[in-house]
Amino acid sequence: MTDAPSPQADTVTRADAEIIVRRAARALGRHGLxxxxxxxxxxxxxxHFLVCTAKPLGTIAPGEAGTVVPVNGPLPDGVLGEVRIHREIYRRRPDIGGIVRSMPARAMALSALGRTPRVLHGMGSYFAPGTPLWDDPQLIRDDLAAEQLADLMADSPALVMRGNGVVAAAESLQSAxxxxxxxxxxxxxxxDCLASGQPAKELSLEESQRRATRSGLIFERMWDYLTHGDPE
Structure with a gap:
């Protein structure tokens, strides 16, 4: 794997970024996210940041270029309106190297209940002590709303939007x-725990901090799994 998650938000060349963005887009589509x-x-x-072309992510073809967006400036023509979410997060968080705006089904269902996932298992530990909920189902189509959403997200790795999906941000797009x-x-x-009717035992903050490790190539192995078979 030549484009594994990196420990910090390093700059990348436009050519490398184009490939990373396309592979990420297709992985998100392939796995129903x-x-x-x-x-x-x-x-x-x-x-500056590079956003994928404005089409369903799973349909993005090898070589199909994205669009460069200024971190401090208006969105270019043809860029989706909610890309202003990315812009506001990049403005506030220089450590962030990649952002995903997704529509995962189960997180969406929980959000309709006014909930975000509790920290109940190892993979959830990366979101301790919890994921904030943006309690507004409207699309983010103006700068003020994008600013308020980014402020609510603060330094969290993710934010759930009620009835409207998820935003995740990390030091690299692969990690996001x-x-x-x-x-x-x-x-x-x-x-699954809610359906069982039995109380679930949440991880403590100490347990979460110990479990949320990056050692052992944990993120790299998941990236390899999610991108396996990609044409690029």
């Missing part, structure tokens, strides 16, 4: 994709 809607981006440098899968798995465990 997006459908017709969703987008992902990779930071290029302190002032992995976190998106982890959060949906946490939602799966949450729903």
């Amino acid at each position: 997006v459908h017709a809607y969703g987008h992902c981006s990779q930071r290029l440098d302190a002032d 994709v992995v976190l998106t899968w982890y959060l949906e798995d946490a939602a799966r465990v949450e729903m």
